[in-house]
Amino acid sequence: MRYSRSLIPTVKEVPAEAEITSHRLMIRAGFIRKLASGTYTYLMLGQRSLQKIVQIIREEMNAAGAQDILMPILQPIELWEQTGRRKDYGPTLSCHVDRHGRTSALAPTAEEVVTSLVAAEISSYKQLPINLYQINTKFRDEFRPRFGALRSREFIMKDAYSFDATLEGLDESYRTMYDAYCRIFRRCGLDYVVVDAVSGEIGGSGSQEFMVPCSAGEDTILSSDKGNYAANVEKCEIGKRPADLAGEPTGELEKVHTPEMKTIEEVGKFMKVKPKNMLKTLVFQAGDKWVIAVVRGDHDLNEDKLNGLVDGDITMEIDAEAAAAGFAIGFVGPHVVVGRDDVTLYVDPDAVAGQFWAGGANDTDYHVKHFNWKRDVLDPLGEAVRQRVIVADIRNAADGDPSPLDDDGVLRASKGIEVGHIFKLGTKYSQALGATFLGEDGQEHPCIMGCYGIGVNRIMASAIEALHDDNGCVLPISIAPFDVEVISLNNDKEAVRNHADKIYNELTAAGIEVLLDDRDARPGVKFKDADLIGIPLRVVVGERGLKEGNVEIQRRTENKAAAVPADDAVERIKEIVNELKEALSPR
RNA sequence: CGGAGCGUAGCUCAGCUUGGCUAGAGCGCUGCGUUCGGGACGCAGAGGUCGGAGGUUCAAAUCCUCUCGCUCCGACCA
Numbered sequence: 001m002r003y004s005r006s007l008i009p010t011v012k013e014v015p016a017e018a019e020i021t022s023h024r025l026m027i028r029a030g031f032i033r034k035l036a037s038g039t040y041t042y043l044m045l046g047q048r049s050l051q052k053i054v055q056i057i058r059e060e061m062n063a064a065g066a067q068d069i070l071m072p073i074l075q076p077i078e079l080w081e082q083t084g085r086r087k088d089y090g091p092t093l094s095c096h097v098d099r100h101g102r103t104s105a106l107a108p109t110a111e112e113v114v115t116s117l118v119a120a121e122i123s124s125y126k127q128l129p130i131n132l133y134q135i136n137t138k139f140r141d142e143f144r145p146r147f148g149a150l151r152s153r154e155f156i157m158k159d160a161y162s163f164d165a166t167l168e169g170l171d172e173s174y175r176t177m178y179d180a181y182c183r184i185f186r187r188c189g190l191d192y193v194v195v196d197a198v199s200g201e202i203g204g205s206g207s208q209e210f211m212v213p214c215s216a217g218e219d220t221i222l223s224s225d226k227g228n229y230a231a232n233v234e235k236c237e238i239g240k241r242p243a244d245l246a247g248e249p250t251g252e253l254e255k256v257h258t259p260e261m262k263t264i265e266e267v268g269k270f271m272k273v274k275p276k277n278m279l280k281t282l283v284f285q286a287g288d289k290w291v292i293a294v295v296r297g298d299h300d301l302n303e304d305k306l307n308g309l310v311d312g313d314i315t316m317e318i319d320a321e322a323a324a325a326g327f328a329i330g331f332v333g334p335h336v337v338v339g340r341d342d343v344t345l346y347v348d349p350d351a352v353a354g355q356f357w358a359g360g361a362n363d364t365d366y367h368v369k370h371f372n373w374k375r376d377v378l379d380p381l382g383e384a385v386r387q388r389v390i391v392a393d394i395r396n397a398a399d400g401d402p403s404p405l406d407d408d409g410v411l412r413a414s415k416g417i418e419v420g421h422i423f424k425l426g427t428k429y430s431q432a433l434g435a436t437f438l439g440e441d442g443q444e445h446p447c448i449m450g451c452y453g454i455g456v457n458r459i460m461a462s463a464i465e466a467l468h469d470d471n472g473c474v475l476p477i478s479i480a481p482f483d484v485e486v487i488s489l490n491n492d493k494e495a496v497r498n499h500a501d502k503i504y505n506e507l508t509a510a511g512i513e514v515l516l517d518d519r520d521a522r523p524g525v526k527f528k529d530a531d532l533i534g535i536p537l538r539v540v541v542g543e544r545g546l547k548e549g550n551v552e553i554q555r556r557t558e559n560k561a562a563a564v565p566a567d568d569a570v571e572r573i574k575e576i577v578n579e580l581k582e583a584l585s586p587r
Numbered sequence: 588c589g590g591a592g593c594g595u596a597g598c599u600c601a602g603c604u605u606g607g608c609u610a611g612a613g614c615g616c617u618g619c620g621u622u623c624g625g626g627a628c629g630c631a632g633a634g635g636u637c638g639g640a641g642g643u644u645c646a647a648a649u650c651c652u653c654u655c656g657c658u659c660c661g662a663c664c665a
Contacts, residue, residue, distance in 0.1 A: 281663095293665095359665055489624065527625045
């Protein structure tokens, strides 16, 4: 490809909206341009990189026995209603109404479509297992699109779906995908970690995420320093922590006037109490009952964990109803459980101890000091305490917490970008949509499903996020838009031009993908652009070198060029390209 | 959705508070010349419905209202 005929709009300045490195570099290097919030055009360089990633995914998925299909982006909304997911997805599901008034969902994922396909076409255990996948555009009306390709409203996803006759079969399908994912990310040159995750709207019994560690990541990962446990903060469990409701009081319960002070920070500052000595008391509605969650002031509640403990769904953001039910919202304390039989308290172990506590007074504009679990909750409730006060892990894990494996491991927090997510789904969709088969026993059974996603654009963004330097992208050869950039440094000189052309033609004929910078630009401009774009190997053909009979070869990861006799250049380049590719080979 | 901010040349932004000349700068772009191994320099030039609509006024980029778009922040609040 000739640079002079290509649209590669590199820029020095970048719109203020690009906050993270990968976004900035993708704009600066001319990989993407924004059309509207959360939607991007991928220009030639970006598109070539995406296609490299797509190709790697295809090869590994096919090698793992999955079959490539293509499903519609327009999905009848009725399918989403049958599985109940229209409600679960809520406004994130983009919909389209056609001239006949039919509503279609713009695919954010395709469990419904693929399951209805299987429902129609699979009837016997002899046809299982099967794994169908596609690489296609997906839509999610994100609450807040941001960070360029990391969270866009429209993106490319590889989504695969396995159908098995048995749970053991599902385990094997899942394991096969796990292994394929490891190969895919390794071939893309990414460091990744696999963490336990929650399955969210997708549903199912278990899931793991493939994360690329980097500070710009939106997800928080907790890993045991023993190296044997890692989980997303949404999922991460916490090891055993001591909790004893019977500690003695630190003093008389003291009521403090705290007008209009509702946040932990405000109250703590006013009363001169640290957040770790305060109780955060949150009110949730569960049908006609109330659930009160108590965590330490410096901790965060994990609603998934709380939900898992409570019968039925809990609802938050119910200030008006809670106030009507007699709760002093903003000033609630755990002892509200005393004297109300419609309240169950869930308390995190770290919010229980014989130490000094401050918290809400259950009276608007008042807080209390010297709150004590034994005196103010345990003793008044008596025997009822067992049903009414439940001590359990209900908060997000934090850096320094004990590992749930109870092996003296300590959890450490870090950030990551989710590039892949694999789920054991079970029969949620196959039951809802009638994807059943006749087993060996002659009985009808629902297919047991798994699903497996990879964010194609996110691979590119996270690769740049993880692999760059001050001058630009440093892309691995497997996903770089080109293998080699040949710079015809003094393109106005015929000898230089001819030699660069010769190298370009010979490399191209050898199947190497080459970008030839044949622009009539000053050398500095060409060097800067080459660094920015980040093609792994740079070849400089210049008047100066050519006089000595040399051209220069430099890897993007090196900061000095090597002079090579011009006649040997093509062979030498081929060797290096092979070497670079070999280093990222799947084996 | 709530809060905040922004919208002026292709890009980055100034001008707006306190209304008043022909609306500016840097980068980029075009032409000519000098340069030519790490984003050169000089001269000449092109390029603007000041997001849109309405209003106030002798006069609006500037003040007011509405609207559209973009960006940032926002679980709970003991």
